[in-house]
Amino acid sequence: MLLTTAQFFIxxxxxxxxxxxxxxxxxxxxxxxxxQGTLTLSFNLDRNFGKRQRLVAGLGARFTxxxxxxxxxxxxxxxxxxxxxxxxxxxxxxxxxxIDTFLIKKAQVNSLNLVVTFGYNVSLKLLLRFNIDVIxxxxxxxxxxxxxxxxxxxxxSSDPTPFNLLLVSDNDKxxxxxxxxxxxxxxxKWGVKGGIQFHFTEYTTDTEVQQQPAxxxxxxxxxxxxxxxxxxxx
Amino acid sequence: MKxxxxxxxxxxxxxxxxxxxxxxxxxxxxxxxxxxxxxxTLIKKGTLMGIGHTVTGDVKVYNSAxxxxxxxxxxxxxxxxxxKVYLSKDEKxxxxxxxxxxxxTTGKQSYDVSGMPNLDQYKFxxxxxxxxxxxxxxxxxxxx
Numbered sequence: 189m190l191l192t193t194a195q196f197f198i199x200x201x202x203x204x205x206x207x208x209x210x211x212x213x214x215x216x217x218x219x220x221x222x223x224q225g226t227l228t229l230s231f232n233l234d235r236n237f238g239k240r241q242r243l244v245a246g247l248g249a250r251f252t253x254x255x256x257x258x259x260x261x262x263x264x265x266x267x268x269x270x271x272x273x274x275x276x277x278x279x280x281x282x283x284x285x286x287i288d289t290f291l292i293k294k295a296q297v298n299s300l301n302l303v304v305t306f307g308y309n310v311s312l313k314l315l316l317r318f319n320i321d322v323i324x325x326x327x328x329x330x331x332x333x334x335x336x337x338x339x340x341x342x343x344x345s346s347d348p349t350p351f352n353l354l355l356v357s358d359n360d361k362x363x364x365x366x367x368x369x370x371x372x373x374x375x376x377k378w379g380v381k382g383g384i385q386f387h388f389t390e391y392t393t394d395t396e397v398q399q400q401p402a403x404x405x406x407x408x409x410x411x412x413x414x415x416x417x418x419x420x421x422x
Numbered sequence: 423m424k425x426x427x428x429x430x431x432x433x434x435x436x437x438x439x440x441x442x443x444x445x446x447x448x449x450x451x452x453x454x455x456x457x458x459x460x461x462x463t464l465i466k467k468g469t470l471m472g473i474g475h476t477v478t479g480d481v482k483v484y485n486s487a488x489x490x491x492x493x494x495x496x497x498x499x500x501x502x503x504x505x506k507v508y509l510s511k512d513e514k515x516x517x518x519x520x521x522x523x524x525x526x527t528t529g530k531q532s533y534d535v536s537g538m539p540n541l542d543q544y545k546f547x548x549x550x551x552x553x554x555x556x557x558x559x560x561x562x563x564x565x566x
Contacts (some may be wrong), residue, residue, distance in 0.1 A: 218500075258555070293554070334515070334552065334555055335522070339519055339521070340519060340520070341508075341515070341517075341518050343516045343517075376543070
């Protein structure tokens with residue numbers, strides 16, 4: 189056991205010298221959570237830098253297809269959830285009185301986004317990565333939902349918010365995905381990956397069903413899921 | 423690769439179709455609402471009809487000293503998750519008032535209505551599974 193561990197670290201140290209300056213990788217992932225899941229296909233161009241080429245920054249494109257059943261979406265805009273839209277919104281507590289619920293029976297959102305990646309190459313074979321969607325668009329079927337505001341409620345139709353943009357905290361718009369994972373390369377071409385996925389989806393209702401404290405038609409669901417997948421190195 | 427994709431889809435399917443807990447109490451209730459009490463008037467009534475589920479009973483709406491009260495008596499319902507009692511404007515709960523969680527699957531039970539909604543508009547009482555957006559039973563309110 190000790191010998192194996194030592195070999196692993198020695199190999200990691202030595203092979204780090206041999207890391208190529210760029211990686212082109214296609215990932216196919218699946219993630220599952222409570223009555224929800226995603227299938228994700230992404231292309232990533234990672235560039236290694238640093239003295240031993242261990243640090244990584246990259247760009248790519250990711251297609252995410254989300255499927256959820258009986259999912260609770262809550263008021264999305266930061267000006268309602270936090271009472272402000274500035275950078276400080278990340279440190280503000282949610283204002284519960286301003287947050288209403290939109291319960292969607294069958295949610296299905298597809299999104300195509302530009303993705304940025306940051307990472308660290310532990311060895312030639314073991315790669316740690318964090319990535320997050322930045323900008324893109326979404327599409328999907330209209331979905332009926334139950335708008336719940338205390339003892340009052342209404343059924344309303346909604347569609348995935350078409351435009352996605354990463355900003356700060358609840359200022360985000362649309363549907364965005366992010367992952368933290370480890371990728372293990374099995375050979376020169378194939379690898380496996382596993383980690384966690386944090387995924388937002390957003391629907392816009394046909395009318396501004398929420399009226400208090402201000403009219404609102406955007407509702408967001410945040411999902412933390414376990415993900416696993418395969419990687420193919422180009 | 424095919425095996426992997428199939429496995430992921432299978433896991434998602436199994437997870438999403440799992441059994442849900444029946445979480446409405448099944449112990450019979452017997453609320454002490456008294457329709458004979460002074461100042462209590464019957465203003466609407468209807469008969470519950472199951473929709474894809476077994477729900478039976480009578481619904482009566484009373485004005486009790488200015489407070490609207492919906493009473494199920496007798497009443498019996500199939501169990502289900504997150505069952506609520508709705509007072510709705512239509513048969514699809516497009517616009518409704520949630521009177522609260524169903525107290526029990528059986529027995530006499532009463533639900534206070536907040537405010538004084540127009541019962542000519544809110545003319546349906548429903549047993550509604552909120553989490554899964556499924557109608558269990560409905561009664562159309564009519565003049566007594």
